[in-house]
Amino acid sequence: MALLEVRGLEVAFPLRAARLQALRGVDFTLEEGERLGIVGESGAGKSMAAYAILNLISEPGRISGGEIWFDGQRLDTLSNDEMRGIRGNRIAMIFQDPMMTLNPVLTVGTQMIECLAAHRTMSEAQAQDLCIAKLREVAIPSPEARFNAYPHELSGGLRQRVVIAIALLLDPAIIIADEPTTALDVTIQAEIMGLMMELCDNHRVGLILITHDLAVVSDVTQKMLVMYAGRVVETGTTAQVIARPAHPYTRGLLQSLPQKNTAGGMLNQIPGTMPSLAAVPSGCAFHPRCEHTDARCSSELPQLRAVGRRMVSCHHAEALK
Amino acid sequence: MDTLAFLIKRLGQAAVVMLVISIIGFSIQDNLGDPLRELVGQSVSEEVRDELREEMGLNDPFFVQYWRFLTKAVQGDLGTSYFFKKPALEVIMGKFPATFELVLAATFIIIFVSVPVGIYCAIHPKSFFSRLAMAVSIVGISVPVFLTAIFSIYIFAIYLDWLPSYGRGDTVDLGFWRTGFLSLDGLSHLILPALALSSIMLPLFIRLIRGEMMEVLRSEYVRFAWAKGLHPSRVYLLHAFKNTLLPVITVGGVQVGTLIAYTILTETVFQWPGMGFLFLEAVNRVDTPLIIAYIIVVGLIFVITNTIVDLVYTMVNPMVRITGVKG
Ligand SMILES: Nc1ncnc2c1ncn2[C@@H]1O[C@H](COP(=O)(O)OP(=O)(O)OP(=O)(O)O)[C@@H](O)[C@H]1O
Numbered sequence A: 001m002a003l004l005e006v007r008g009l010e011v012a013f014p015l016r017a018a019r020l021q022a023l024r025g026v027d028f029t030l031e032e033g034e035r036l037g038i039v040g041e042s043g044a045g046k047s048m049a050a051y052a053i054l055n056l057i058s059e060p061g062r063i064s065g066g067e068i069w070f071d072g073q074r075l076d077t078l079s080n081d082e083m084r085g086i087r088g089n090r091i092a093m094i095f096q097d098p099m100m101t102l103n104p105v106l107t108v109g110t111q112m113i114e115c116l117a118a119h120r121t122m123s124e125a126q127a128q129d130l131c132i133a134k135l136r137e138v139a140i141p142s143p144e145a146r147f148n149a150y151p152h153e154l155s156g157g158l159r160q161r162v163v164i165a166i167a168l169l170l171d172p173a174i175i176i177a178d179e180p181t182t183a184l185d186v187t188i189q190a191e192i193m194g195l196m197m198e199l200c201d202n203h204r205v206g207l208i209l210i211t212h213d214l215a216v217v218s219d220v221t222q223k224m225l226v227m228y229a230g231r232v233v234e235t236g237t238t239a240q241v242i243a244r245p246a247h248p249y250t251r252g253l254l255q256s257l258p259q260k261n262t263a264g265g266m267l268n269q270i271p272g273t274m275p276s277l278a279a280v281p282s283g284c285a286f287h288p289r290c291e292h293t294d295a296r297c298s299s300e301l302p303q304l305r306a307v308g309r310r311m312v313s314c315h316h317a318e319a320l321k
Numbered sequence B: 001m002d003t004l005a006f007l008i009k010r011l012g013q014a015a016v017v018m019l020v021i022s023i024i025g026f027s028i029q030d031n032l033g034d035p036l037r038e039l040v041g042q043s044v045s046e047e048v049r050d051e052l053r054e055e056m057g058l059n060d061p062f063f064v065q066y067w068r069f070l071t072k073a074v075q076g077d078l079g080t081s082y083f084f085k086k087p088a089l090e091v092i093m094g095k096f097p098a099t100f101e102l103v104l105a106a107t108f109i110i111i112f113v114s115v116p117v118g119i120y121c122a123i124h125p126k127s128f129f130s131r132l133a134m135a136v137s138i139v140g141i142s143v144p145v146f147l148t149a150i151f152s153i154y155i156f157a158i159y160l161d162w163l164p165s166y167g168r169g170d171t172v173d174l175g176f177w178r179t180g181f182l183s184l185d186g187l188s189h190l191i192l193p194a195l196a197l198s199s200i201m202l203p204l205f206i207r208l209i210r211g212e213m214m215e216v217l218r219s220e221y222v223r224f225a226w227a228k229g230l231h232p233s234r235v236y237l238l239h240a241f242k243n244t245l246l247p248v249i250t251v252g253g254v255q256v257g258t259l260i261a262y263t264i265l266t267e268t269v270f271q272w273p274g275m276g277f278l279f280l281e282a283v284n285r286v287d288t289p290l291i292i293a294y295i296i297v298v299g300l301i302f303v304i305t306n307t308i309v310d311l312v313y314t315m316v317n318p319m320v321r322i323t324g325v326k327g
C-alpha cells in the first residue's frame, strides 16, 4: 500500500441555497519520498484536495465521501485530537503567501517552538537549538537573530524559508505545498523551489506540489494530476503526461504555456473559463470548452480509465492519443 | 528608546490637547454668568461692583485674563468653588476616587464579559448561545442607559430588594483615598451602577470582538497554525485573539471618553457621590470654577488613558515598535 492513498474523495459545501460539490471523486497515491504535482486552472479544486488530507477545509465544507489512507491509518475518520497528532508532525503544509502565513504578532521563534512543543517533549534550550539548526538548514543568514525577529522584519523570500523550516521541523513524511512560490518575486522563485527540492531529497520527504506552473511540475515531480471542476481528468508520470497529453484539457494547458518557438507570440489560451460549482456542465464538465465534443460528451460522465500507461477521463482519449 | 521617543511625542500631543481644553474652560468662565453676582449678591451698588471688577481683573483684555487663568491652572489653582468655598480642584479630587472606582469596576465587567463571550461567539457563530448573545446585544445597543439603570433599580433594589440602589455605602479611608472596594457594603453598592455603566459598552465590545475575531479566524496564519497541529486553545487564544486585540484596543481607547461622559448620567441616577454627580450639581448652581475644574480634570484623565491605551497597543503590535506610529 502506498504511503498516502486518496480514494474517491468528495468535498461538499452544504450552503443554504445549494449544496456545492467542490470535489467529485478524486483518486491519487503518493509513495514514500515521491513528488506529485497537481495542476489545473483556478477553481479546479487543487487546494481543496490538499486541505482535505489534513481535514483543514473551512466551514461549512466537509469531506462527504471517499477515503484517505496514510501509513496504514485512515485519516478522514480521525477525531480532531487524533488529527492534530498528524498535522505538522507527519504531514506538513506550506501555503502560498508567506506574507500571510506567519502570524504578524508572534516572533519567528515562538512560531517554531510551539510546533515542537505540540508534538514532542523537550527542554526549551533543546527546542531552540533545533529551531536554529533548521533555520540554518534553509540557508537563513544569522539564524540566531532571525529567531527573535517578527515576520515583518523579514523579506518575502526569508519568510517562505521560515515557513519551510517550520514544515521540516518534525521530519514529516509528506509536505503539501500549495503554490509555495506564486507570491514571491520571480527572481527568488527558482531559488526557493530549488531549496525545497534539495531538502525533500535530503530528508526523503514526499511532496505534493500544487502549482499553476507546468514548467516547474515537469522539472521537479515524478507524477502529476490534472484537475478540472473537482475531478481528475488525467494522471500519470509527469514525463508521459507532459510529452503526450491525452486529455484535451491537458493539451490546452500545455499549449497555453509560452513555448520556445512561439516566444513573444500569442499564447493559445483555452477558450472559456472553469465553470462555477453552482453550474457544473452535464457529462464531461469540460465539454463546452472542448473542440472534440460530441453528443456523448454532454450526456455521459467519462470515467477515469487506463489509456496506455496513464489514466484519462475522456471518451475520445484513444482517438486523440 | 523607541518607547521614549513615542512618549515624548505623546506628551507633546497631550500638551496641545490640554491647551485647547483650557481655552474652552476659560471661555466658559468668560461667558457663564457674572462671577460678581455669585460672590456679592444683589445688594451691592454698581460703583462698588465696578471697583471689584477692576480689582479682580475682569476688565482686562481677553488674552491677559486667559494668561492669568493658564498660569494659575498650571500650578493647580482652578479657582474657588462658589458653593463649597473651597479650591475647585480640591473639591473635584475629593470625588475622584468614587468615579474612578465606578469606571474601574465597569471596565472590569466589560473586559471579563465581552472577551469570553466575544471569543465564544466568534468560534461558534451558529450556536444557540451566540445567536442569543447577538440578539441581546442588538437590544442592548438600542436601549438608553438611563432605562437600563431605572429597570435594574426597580428589579434588584425595589422588587427583589437584593442590592442597594443609591450612594456608595461604607467606605474605607486609606488616608489619600476613600475606597468602597474594601467593605462588603461598599461593594454591594457598586454592583448596580457599575453594571448600568458597563451595559453601554458591553454590546459594542462583544460584537466588535466577535466580528474582528471571525475575520482573523479566516486568515492564512490561523490556517497555518491549525496545519501545525497546535491545540485549539493556543490557536484561538494566542494566534487569533492577539490579533483580534489590535482593533479592539484602538476602539477601546476612543470609548474611554464615552464611558466617562456616561458617568454623569449613571452617577446621577444612582446618586453616586462622584465627579459626574458633582458636575451636574455645579451646573445647576452655576458654580463656574467647579464646572471648569471638572472639564479640565476629565480632559486630563482622557489624555492619560489614551496614552496608556496607545502604549498597550505598541506592546501588542510589533509593527508599531519600529516606526513609532500606528501602521
Ligand atoms: N467556503 C467556500 N464555500 C463555497 N465554495 C467554496 C468555498 N471555498 C472554496 N470553494 C470553491 O471550491 C472550488 C475549489 O476551490 P480550490 O480553492 O480548491 O481551487 P484551486 O484549484 O485551489 O484554485 P486556485 O488555483 O485559485 O487556488 C472553487 O470553485 C471554489 O469556488
Ligand SMILES: [Mg+2]
Binding pocket: A046, A047, A048, A178
Ligand atoms: Mg488554491
